[in-house]
Amino acid sequence: MTKHTYDLGLIGNCAYLALIRKDTSVAWLCWPRFDSSFIFGDLLDSKKGGEFSVRPAEKQFTSSQYYVENTNVLCTEIEDINGRYRVTDFAPRFSQYDRYYKPLMIVRKIEPLSGMPRVQVTCNPVGEYGSLQLSRRRSSNHIAYLGLDEEIRLTTDIPLTYIIDQECFVLNETKYLVLTYGAPLEASLGKTVEQFLRNTLQYWQTWVKSTSISNFYQDQVIRSALALKLHQYEDTGAIIAATTTSLPEAPGSTRNWDYRYCWMRDTYYILTAFNNIGHFEEVERYFQYIANISTKVQDKYQPLYGIGGTSKLVEQELDLEGYLGNKPVRIGNDAYTHIQNDVYGQVLVALLPLYVDRRFRDDERVNSSRMMYEALRMIKETMNMPDAGLWEFRHIAQYHCYTYLFHWAGAHAACKVASYLQNKDMEKLAKELMREAAEKIEACYDPAQGAYTNAIGSPHLDASGLQLILMGYLDPTSERAKTHVEALEKALKTPEGLFYRYRHPDDFGTPETTFLICSFWYVEALAVIGRLEDAKREFEKLITYTNHLGLLSEDVDAKTGSQWGNFPQAYSHVGLMNAAYRISKKLDRPNFL
Known part of the structure; x- marks a missing residue:
């Protein structure tokens, strides 16, 4: 009998929790609370659970997963015949204006590491434990998903056509995905994500110290x-x-x-x-x-x-x-x-x-x-x-x-x-x-x-x-x-x-x-x-x-x-x-x- 393990990484910021598979897919994420319906829940249903992933173009690949030392910032590295890339997943958390900034926001930084990796980004959130399919509205730099009490928004510098059509594309520079519930990210994407990442790393490493x-x-x-x-x-x-x-x-x-x-x-x-x-x-x-x-x-x-x-x-x-x-x-x-x-x-x-x-x-x-x-x-x-x-x-x-x-x-x-x-x-x-x-x-x-x-x-x-x-x-x-x-x-x-x-x-x-x-x-x-x-x-x-x-x-x-x-x-x-x-x-x- 083979050994069964949960090959999942945990991220969160004390406002929400998410589980990430070694293939980069979000297996579990409940919004707006720990006990709310899942937005992504293929852990419990592969058809109704929705999907949020940054998968390689090839079906044959290897992966490794690790935390940045002394933090809850998770890295997943994927390699196939085309090349190697890393997805850094985190939930922003840091001190701001004498309180903790902990938005309902999952951030995904995608970096090419070697070769010419080709990836496919899929984002299909669901509601009411998979029984509600959300409608989609495309804007210039984001996709809004509608049908819940508040808007879910995917803000990204990846061409939206590739995401909507689920087309593979060459990852030749760092790209960002920011998914939010309620208040969206209105600031500069790349600079803001990098600042959020630095602040979140510092928060967790200071907490451990x-x-x-x-x-x-x-x-x-x-x-x-x-x-x-x-x-x-x-x-x-x-x-x-x-x-x-x-x-x-x-x-x-x-x-x-x-x-x-x-x-x-x-x-x-x-x-x-x-x-x-x-x-x-x-x-x-x-x-x-x-x-x-x-x-x-x-x-x-x-x-x-x-x-x-x-x-x-x-x-x-x-x-x-x-x-x-x-x-x-x-x-x-x-x-x-x-x-x-x-x-x-x-x-x-x-x-x-x-x-x-x-x-x-x-x-x-x-x-x-x-x-x-x-x-x-x-x-x-x-x-x-x-x-x-x-x-x-x-x-x-x-x-x-x-x-x-x-x-x-x-x-x-x-x-x-x-x-x-x-x-x-x-x-x-x-x-x-x-x-x-x-x-x-x-x-x-x-x-x-x-x-x-x-x-x-x-x-x-x-x-x-x-x-x-x-x-x-x-x-x-x-x-x-x-x-x-x-x-x-x-x-x-x-x-x-x-x-x-x-x-x-x-x-x-x-x-x-x-x-x-x-x-x-x-x-x-x-x-x-x-x-x-x-x-x-x-x-x-x-x-x-x-x-x-x-x-x-x-x-x-x-x-x-x-x-x-x-x-x-x-x-x-x-x-x-x-x-x-x-x-x-x-x-x-x-x-x-």
Whole structure:
């Protein structure tokens, strides 16, 4: 069985994301938001997905793809018998007038490198997930595509006839393509693109220089940090789980979900990742998003929300081919209706830095005490309620160990805040909830396995149990922590070092692929319990599962090393960053500390 990888490069500017194939075609681009319909989406349908490409005239060609060092500027080089050329793709992003300039604009610079390359430029955007064909209006130096709420415009110095007639032409000088949604580019084309490119390169390289990253696999951490950064929708601060929708967790599994939303369960891990690299701006924006969500909550927090704070994310199936024929293609996500009670602890843990991180001002803590009390109240109300758990089972409700862990961790965070505020009532309630949650966690312990199971009364082990160590519930030096990890290794680890979430059947059968974030949790746990050499070895195995650009998917087939699931997966990159941080902190210390 051949190894499947997503041979795609990611570009973006925190207003939109796009995926570029090694043949230069734009496989995925949603405008005007991360969760909007695709403008180009042949990733999910070769006929309805539209096309934006700069292909060579010959069918036989070779290609290579790489990022300009320490940036999100992508280069694709194509060579055939006629010659060689490079397409540089980027989304402009840089500081301007005391704010970030991040237009809905994809820029393509096409340069001849050798010989006399002949290329064909195709631009055919679509609307409403391919069901709407746009009309075209030709002007002197641009083509307008009409039919959406705002105009899409292609501004170029390539003869428009070649693009409209899809004719090949000789590329004997640098050419430019600028595609915009809404506000068009009205300035000088070549000079403006070159200035935008210089400014964007400088922005990303400066951003990387401002990160705090150790020497431990620094290149991989930098690429993960750059990918994670792109998944923040800066307008609101939301951070989405992945760029795409409906890429299957395994072929034929029907586990095809829309991940272009913000999961509350990811909050703690994402904030930790940005804090670990010393980036406060992203943390602050994400806090603002969480704070906005909290003002809307009445009865309960949902597991996920839209990037604008939308609560209702009704799931629909579209009439599209699907990735490699994998149906259904879904937009929306019915998980918003699920009961997932760990979210309250996630919110509390997320609020803790407001009080312990001195970079936050006092006025930024306004109303946070009310949010704390609300989350504690919800923990108290749900303490004896089953839920769908971290993995969002659709038809299974249990008393999940992971939920109680975050009840405990959230209450523990509230204790620290109560101490800071000298609020005795909050401290008393938080301590009471910590004790109750600990009792529930201990009810999950199975002496025969020497491990905590996934739920009270269940015999099954779950990789989320690694968080009992990483969140500080279990003493990492204790025998129980060590035997717990060993039991999870025995039950869930593959010979390749990958980890399944669990191995028991769920709503869709038994999971076929491993979940990368769990594998990185395992690495973290190894580092924390003192198995540092094992942690380094397993980390080195995991970074071989990236694509050619260092980007990670959600899932990996252990037997073939194939990438599956939505891509790129922000959560997987968070896992890499946090695992590298744990190992680097251990490496920085003498053995006797």
